[in-house]
Amino acid sequence: xxxxxxxxxxxxxxxxxxxxxxxxxxxxxxxxxxxxxxxxxxxxxxxxxxxxxxxxxxxxxxxxxxxxxxxxxxxxxxxxxxxxxxxxxxxxxxxxxxxxxxxxxxxxxxxxxxxxxxxxxxxxxxxxxxxxxxxxxxxxxxxxxxxxxxxxxxxxxxxxxxxxxxxxxxxxxxxxxxxxxxxxxxxxxxxxxxxxxxxxxxxxxxxxxxxxxxxxxxxxxxxxxxxxxxxxxxxxxxxxxxxxxxxxxxxxxxxxxxxxxxxxxx
Numbered sequence: 001x002x003x004x005x006x007x008x009x010x011x012x013x014x015x016x017x018x019x020x021x022x023x024x025x026x027x028x029x030x031x032x033x034x035x036x037x038x039x040x041x042x043x044x045x046x047x048x049x050x051x052x053x054x055x056x057x058x059x060x061x062x063x064x065x066x067x068x069x070x071x072x073x074x075x076x077x078x079x080x081x082x083x084x085x086x087x088x089x090x091x092x093x094x095x096x097x098x099x100x101x102x103x104x105x106x107x108x109x110x111x112x113x114x115x116x117x118x119x120x121x122x123x124x125x126x127x128x129x130x131x132x133x134x135x136x137x138x139x140x141x142x143x144x145x146x147x148x149x150x151x152x153x154x155x156x157x158x159x160x161x162x163x164x165x166x167x168x169x170x171x172x173x174x175x176x177x178x179x180x181x182x183x184x185x186x187x188x189x190x191x192x193x194x195x196x197x198x199x200x201x202x203x204x205x206x207x208x209x210x211x212x213x214x215x216x217x218x219x220x221x222x223x224x225x226x227x228x229x230x231x232x233x234x235x236x237x238x239x240x241x242x243x244x245x246x247x248x249x250x251x252x253x254x255x256x257x258x259x260x261x262x263x264x265x266x
Contacts (some may be wrong), residue, residue, distance in 0.1 A: 016200030017048035018082055018093060018169035020069065025078035027064060028227075037227035038064050041078070044221060044233060048169075051196055051203040053213035055256065056223030062206040065228070066174050069204060070096050082170065092120065095168040099175040101159035103147040109134070110143035113161045120166075133161040136195060153184040157191070164199065171196075173205040177212070189215050193240060210256050214249050215242055222259045232259050 027039040038061040046052050054062045068075050071089040080087040082094065095116075103112045114130045117123040123130075134140055137157040147155060156176060163171060173192075177185045189212055196203050207213050213220045214236055222232040234256065238248055257263050 016169060017050070017202035019048050019084070020046040020170060020202065020204065021079075021081040021084075022065070022069070023079050023081070025065070025068065025075045025080060026227075027061070027068065027076045039068075039075070040227040040229050042223075042228060042230060043078075044230060046202055046204065048202055049200055050219065051205070051217045053205045053207055053217035053220045054223065055207060055210065055213050055220050055260070056228060057225050057260070058208060060223050060226045061228035062223060063174055066096065066172050066204065066206055069170075070094055070172055092116065092166045093168055094170045094172060095163040095166055096172040096174060097159050097163050097176045099178045101147075101155040103155060103158055105147050107146075108143065109139060109145050109147070109150070109158050112147070112158055113165050116162060116166045129165050129167075130161075133165040136164055136198065137161045137191070151184070152180050153188055156180065156188060160192075160195065164195070167199075168201055170202045170204065173203060175206055175208070178208075185212075190241075192216060193242075197240070210253055210260075211244065211249075213256070214252055215244065220252075220256060222256060234259075 022042055022044050025039055025042045026037075028035045028037045030036070042065065054065065056062055067073055068080055069087065071087045071091060071094065082091075110130055113133055114123055117126055117129065131143070134143060137160050139154065139157055139161065142150070142154070147158070150158065159176070177188050180188060193216060205213070205216060217236055220234045220236060221230055222234065223229065224231050234252065236252060238246060242249065254263070
């Protein structure tokens with residue numbers, strides 16, 4: 001599998017994956033003139049090349065944390081650091097893939113993937129990166145297709161290619177497989193692992209699926225109800241490729257469900 005071309009405007013010896021530090025981050029929103037706490041003193045570190053999943057109840061603040069990591073808004077308290085430097089805004093080294101692929105329906109697959117490079121003024125000199133990204137996600141030959149001609153899984157592959165064409169050092173995944181059917185979702189989970197191994201980026205994933213977290217991640221951070229606090233930081237001590245029937249993964253699944261207050265569903 002072809003790896004994306006060498007990183008743009010980057011020191012050659014810089015590790016592919018980014019180090020992320022979240023230091024005692026708290027956040028709240030204003031709702032009807034009152035503060036609505038969302039995150040409370042969240043503190044963790046992600047080492048370069050790790051794949052970390054964030055797991056917790058719906059609405060607890062996980063996606064809000066991803067927005068802060070992406071630099072889409074600043075935290076109310078605490079700080080976030082990318083390779084030791086404060087995160088002060090969006091940056092192409094930190095790319096978000098959302099649940100909805102949000103492709104432009106009037107653009108071809110190739111043009112949708114090229115948007116990031118075009119916005120940065122790099123498309124003329126780095127056109128080959130678009131083809132490389134499409135090869136990475138298994139969409140060679142679909143470059144001239146329109147979004148309405150794609151299945152849901154293929155559309156999400158385009159969204160991944162659009163992220164990877166920027167050669168991110170941190171891939172931020174906000175439930176990217178949440179709207180896919182079960183069979184496509186299982187196939188895409190394996191695809192995400194393959195892409196992560198191939199490109200070497202750091203990955204931060206929000207999911208509500210315990211099995212998905214265990215299949216993909218090296219660590220699973222479990223959050224409480226809102227305002228989100230870290231309840232547990234669980235290492236997934238199994239090699240890749242993983243098998244869903246692995247007794248250790250079954251044991252970890254039971255442990256995570258207990259932490260989420262869902263042990264009775266086991």
